[in-house]
Structures are given as structure tokens and as C-alpha cells.
Amino acid sequence: MAQQDISQHRFTDGKPNLRRFHQAKWDEPIIFELSCEGQRGVLVPEVEGEIRKEVGDALATLPESMRRNQPPRLPELAQPQVVRHYMRLSQENLGADLNVEIGQGTCTMKYSPKINDQLAAHPKLAELHPLQDEETVQGILEIMYRFEQMLKEISGMDRFSLQPAAGSAAIYANVSMMRAYHESRGQAAQRDEIITTIFSHPSNAACAQTAGFKVITLYPDEDGYPDLEALKAAISERTAGLMITNPEDTGIFNPRIEEFVRVVHEAGGLCAYDQANANGVLGITRAREAGFDLCHFNLHKTFSSPHGCGGPGAGASGVTEELARFLPLPTVECDGERYYLDYDRPDSVGKLRPFYGYAPVILRAYAWVMSLGAEGLREAAEIAVLNNNYLLKKMREIPGVSAPYAKGKRRIEQVRYSWEELAQETGVCSEEIGVRAADFGVHYWTSHHPFVVPEPVTLEPTESFSRDDLDEYVAIMAHVAEEARTDPELVKSAPHNSTIHTIDHAPLDDPSQWAMTWRAYLKKVGRR
């Protein structure tokens, strides 16, 4: 008997069928429920007898009030059970290595090369203490110094700090430096307003507020571009600066960006460029040419370091020579032979985090640039943009979806689509489409709040995804849209193939029910 042609059943009209996905479902207990009295997961090195003899009861030095009298009620597990528990939880998590990760627009979910992970875990970095003598850390200082030189060329700015802990921390660093600049000119009290746009990341507004500024948010003009007239109306002698993304989260590049910068400069303000969306413009256009005073990159986005379920990432803040004296402490310098940390910077905003930045993330970012070079970086940008425009064309072929604004224009790195038409036709909203998409093994994200684009979804395909990957994602979107028409309840009752089913969100906003820890939960259900 001939072998059955299994593969023929995987295609319809020459196109691959949708994946019959089901997320791992271990129905895993909370770790406290796995506890068994007396079990141990790892043992602590024993104190030598000689030390015991010399020291006696080390805890006897503690006054009674400082001696813990009730042991913490931590779970007690043997090592295999700890490993199995966390392996199961890991399987119930859809990392970027597993899915066509284009549904988290603005996050620049690109492939994180494995060799870079190996290098970041190298003992020559992992076992390096940040306060060692400079002579013993020349390697990592060289990496940081060299990476700063690269960022200077990529952005055109004059100096960088790699200290900020992530993108928003770099945004904050930039606001803090803007504040220091105005203080140095005796204008801090007067210049108390920061202007941003609604399609710039919310952290621009939030960090400005945190640093003590009043925030003015500009809405787009009819075509979706930042509104120059609105900027002119907002600008005044109170303007401390502008914090803006370009391309914005709609994927639209603001062609008048130079004029925005000029208007702010003429009013005495500074301009900070949020380059979270830099991936599509690497080697194409830079902060310097547009006249910015500050900018920042997210090394875990544009520069490929993995996202770690929400960090650690790393931010890099770049400034012009005029603002370099305000950079966080310390900077990394080179005297031609050796690398060193420079703390002698009296105008600095000071320390923004312990030590000097997330070294393993910086190392990965350096390795990523060194694997591509100038041509490769530009190729990454161009392919990311090609992928995005390919996706745009395919998405527009799905009835019910649109790409608001900038009609007939290309987009840069991402697009904020709208399912408004489909929602009006079927009653199925964007969030519900996203939950149903999870049934096919992909992430999906709507938009930051407020939803200026109705029923939004933001897709950013980066350079890491193949044409087949993009086609698969579009096929999932088309399928779910069709389901919304033929069987809306199926979509609304999703997920069906996930680890869990629809969550009741009410307890999460009710102080009498919410539980951020197991102990709080046990108290609220009357078991502790």
C-alpha cells in the first residue's frame, strides 16, 4: 500500500490552511499549592566548624526585636518540582521565538540572535562587579565606548548615555536634562510646559509630568500628521520643549519635522526625539539633520535585545554637544589607550540608576550592530519597511479593515489599522478579534489609550519575518473577520484554544476582591 499523502490535506486552493494551534494548558496550581513540608530545592553552603567556633551564635548579636520570629511562609519544594512548575509556566507563554510576533506594534519585536544571548551570559561579563578597578573592566568599558560611537553615527548626535534602564527611563533622562538646561539659564520657573503628540508614546507625557512639567498634547490634523498650526498655537515663552516620535505610532513620517523643531527653537525650547520607532529609518534619516537636541533609542527594540516578558531592556539617551554636560553620571571615556568612567561632570543631572546601564543588553546591541554593519542596518530598515508596506497591502484586502489617515501614502515601520467598519457591521470589536487571534497562536495589540483611531490594531512586522509569516498573519486576520460575520459569538466567546478561558475582570478593580499576592487572596476567600 502506498503511503498516504498527508500534506495534501494541509492546503486549500494551493494556500496553507490555518494552523490547528492549541496553547499549552497544564492547569498548573499556584506554587504554594505544591508545597510539601520539609522539602528543599537547593542547599546553602555550610559554615565551617572553625568559623562556628570563632563566631558562636551569629544571630546572638541581634536584639530580640530584629530577629525574625516567624519564618516566612514560602513554599517548600524539591528541585525537580520547582523545575517542572516553571517549565510548565514557560510553555504557557508565547515568546517571540514561537509566534509570528508582528501583532505588538510599537514594540519592534524582532529576532534576538542566539549568539548574542550566549555572549551576554559569558562569565567574562556575568561575573563582573560594577565597582571593580577600572583596569579589570577594560573589556566591557570598551564595548560601551564603542557602542556609543556607533549610536553617535546612527543618530548624528554628539554624546550618549547608556545608563537609562529602558525606553521610558531614557525619555525621563531627556526630560531631566531639558529641565537642567533651563535651570542653567535661569528659566526653569518660567518654562514649565512640555508639548507632545497623541501618537507619541504615553511615556513622553507621563515622564514630563513626573519631572514637574505641565503637558500639552497635540492631536493630528485631518491627514493624520502632527498639526503644525496646533503646535504654533501651543508654543509660548512657557515652552520648555517638544517630545515627539517620528514616524509616529501610526507609521506616518512627519515631513514637516524640521519646521516643528524650528518653531520650538525659536520660542527658546528644546526638542527631544523619541526614537522608539527608529527601526524603519536606520541609515535613512537622523535626529541631527532634523535639528533635535536630544533623542533616545530602545536597545531592546531597534537593537534586538530580547524583551524578557517586560525587561530588562536598555535605553540610550543622545544629546548635542551643548547639552552633553547634563548627561547622567558617569560617562565612559577613552584617553587613547585606556577606558575610564568620568565622574567629574559638575552640571550632570546625576545618577539615574545604579552603576552604568544594563550591560548584558548593551553587549547584545553592540553585537547586533557588529553583525550587520552600515549596509546591514540599512537593509534591516528597508526590509522592515518593505514588510510593513506588503502587510499594508494585504491587510487592506480584508473587508472591514482600513488604514486611517495619509490616504495613498506609504508607511514606515508600522500601521495603526482600524476595524471600525467590521465592528459596525458585526458588533465584534478589536479587542475581541485580538483574543480570537490568540486561538491561532499569535499576539495582537490594539493601541495605547485613548483610542484615537477607532477599533485599532497596531501591526509592526520588522525585518525578522518572512513573506510566508506575513501571509499567515493576514490569513488569520481575514479568517477572524469572516468569523465575525458568520459566527460572531464564536469570536466574542474566545479564547477557545488558550491556556485559560475568559477572565472575569471585575475583581481586579474591586478593592474588596483584588489580590496581588496569594496571601491576600487567601485572606479574601477566608482561608487565612
Added chain:
Amino acid sequence: MDQPTVYPYIPNSAPAVKRQMLDEVGAASADDFYEDVPEELRLRRKMDLPEPFLSEYGLKRHVESILAKNKTTGEYLSFLGAGCYQHHVPAVCDEINRRAEFLTAYAGEPYDDHGRFQALFEYASMMGELLNMDVVNVPTYDGFQAAATSLRMACRLTGRREVLLARTISADLLSKIRDYCKRSSEIKLIGYDSATGQLDLDVLEAAISDRTAAVYFENPSYLGLIETQGEEIARIAHERGAVCVVGADPVSLGVLTPPADYGAAHGADIVCGDIQPLGMRVQFGGGQAGYIATRDEEKYVMEYPSRLFGLAPTRVPGEYGFGDVAYERTSFAIREEGKEWVGTAAALWGITAGVYLALMGPQGMAEIGETIMARSRYAMLKLDGIAGVTAPVFRSPHFKEFVVNFHTGKSVAEINRDLLARGIFGGKDLTAEFPELGNSALYCVTEVHTKEDIDRLVDALKEVV
């Protein structure tokens, strides 16, 4: 003719598919996509970057050749701490945080990334047991950020501006707080008793007023001593309606009283710190991550900027679901109207710290605390026996770190240079940071330091000082 480079990380850099996709979207070249970028903003030259190592092997050789210039705590005997600690990292911690499902995931919803939500909920739950508090956040960037945010939470809670900080905190943390609280708070430092290092309660009583939002101290302090007046400090703060904020090293809490339990009444109201000691390698400072913990009171919960993951039922009985608690307080939801901001922080280190606490359990945490106290006590006794050396400088109980004073005429920098020549990283030089302590350094001894290691330090110092 040169073939175009095909990049392994960029699938559509293969010429055929690239051409087909350009044709599909009606573009002659990628240049067409940048029509909105004005000519004067275009970089019409190749960026001036180093030549790449296109092969993975070449890249590996290149990066390793630079890293080879480092000398590590694995190769040298290190007594450095001061906020970044060399503890044993159980192999399981590395195994779990290198799992690609965790390492490469980002901000998925509970239906995609249930495992991340559960792992972080469990992390918070185990920290809650260690701290004896009911609310713990998804980690913020680091202990500095946790302290600075805790102080701003206190200012918002009280509607007051003044914060009183123990003078024994590190200069770097003070610098961070001065920047972060510049527009929200006035900062005053409270001195310490020169003999014991304990907070000077008379100075605190004189300084505190109805304008005080928070009193902040650390336990153990940056200088390693254990503050034994937690109950009194909390009482003084509470009598004036101020919030008592305590920074605590979580690895000490198997043996030390958690700050929430100072005294019979409420002790600390907000506890914060860095979880790097719980399973993160030193990584040149790359293992830092911050925690903030409070009681489960709505007014406290609503002041957190961070994400808080809570347990919730699903429509299937017995199924655990998770989601964001009180999301509407965050900058994700309401931009500048939210509390400070939230963004990518240090979630993977939170998951790792959870693994660490699950492995250690109550017995492991008690043992490691006791072991660290025994080993550091042994080191203090031995160092103090060297002529011209005093250890510890402060007459107080210590945990893990202690100040060593050298009075032989040789500076700490010189001593550390000579120790380095003997393969030892001496303690952090405190002469600029705490000039009142004279020629002193901050030494750190943990469970990784054997008797032999400590004796080696003592022998070296006998020669060097």
C-alpha cells in the same frame, strides 16, 4: 559582480523574494517608501560604522576578544558589594530565565502569556511572605527607582513635600532621589550616631514636622549595620502623620524582622529595595531590579505606578486567571494623569527571583541569612585583629557588609591596588563618599566566601597595610 549579502536575521533580504515583494506593492525600490522624508533630511551616504563580522563565528571571536580583557569575580577574590552582590546563583535560576518562552516574550495579554502572569504573581506572592506584606509590584527598574518612587508615593499619600532620609544611604541613591524628587519634594538628611551608625533619633525628632511626608532608612543600611530602632522610627513618623519607608535587602529577611513588623503597631508602611541578591548574577550591574511592597489598602494601591498582577476567576470553575489590577491608575491608561509612568522594566528578574525563593524556601532563607552573618562576623573579627585595622567601625550588629578603617597611613586606594596585585578586589573605597569615616572601605562577605577566602584576605592585608 558582487552578490548582495543575504542576512540570516533578515529573511526577505534574499534577492528573489525581495524583488517579488517590491513588485507586489508596486515599488521600484525601498526608496519609494520614504517619500515623506524630505530630501534635506536624507542621509545620502553610507553610515560610518565599523566593518561587520558577517559570520557568527567571526562575531563571536570579535566580542570574546574584547571581553577577554575583563578580569572577573570568578577569577579574583572579591569583597565588593555596595548595592550589587555576589551570591550563589542556583543553576535552576539561569535555566528558567534563559528559556526562550520567557526571554523573548514581551507584553502579551493573559490569553497568550498566561505563564508570565502566573510566574510574576507568584514572585510577588513569595516576596509578600518574605516581607509580610500583601501587595508587591511587578518589578521596577532597580532598587534606586523603587526607593525614589516609594518617596513620591508617600508625598502623594500625605499631600506633603518634605522627605527625611537617613544620612547613611549611598551618595548615588541620594543623587537619584534628588533628581527624581526635584519638583515634588524637599529633601533633608538625618544624621547618625558616630559610634553606632544608628539613626540619631534626637535629630529626627527635631526635624520631623507636620510637613513631613516620609521618613526613609535602610535595613541593613548601605554601610552594612542593622538599624535596631525601627519601631521607634516608625512611631515617630506615624505620630506626625508621615509614611515610614524602609529599604530592605530581601536576602536578609530569613533572619531579620521584616520592616512591616517593627513594633506591635504598624512598622514600615512602604518597603522597597533591589532583588538582585535573589538569583541574579552581578553582570556589571545588569542584574538590578526593584521591588515595592505595601499593605493591601486602596489608598496605597492606587499610588503605585507599576503594574500589579492580580488573581481572577475565569468562566471555567477552578481555572486561575490573571490580569492587571486597577489599570486605570497607570500612564498606559491615562498618560500624564497616571502615577509617574510605567513601561518595560525588569520582569525577567522578577520571574528569576521567584524561582530563587521557591528553591530556597523558608529553611533556605533562614540558613543563608545565618550563614552570611556568621561568615561576615568571622571576617570582622579577623580583620579587626590586624594592627592598624578596625572592623567594623560601628558598634552595631551587621549583615553582609561592614565598614573597615585603615589607620596605617596607607590610603584605601593604595591598599586596594596592592590587594589587586594579589588577586583580590578589596572593599569599596568610602573616603570620598563618607569623609567623616576617614580612610575606610565597605567590605562585603556573603555565603560564597569560605573560611579560606577570608583568611586569604586577612593574610594579604597583613602584608599590605
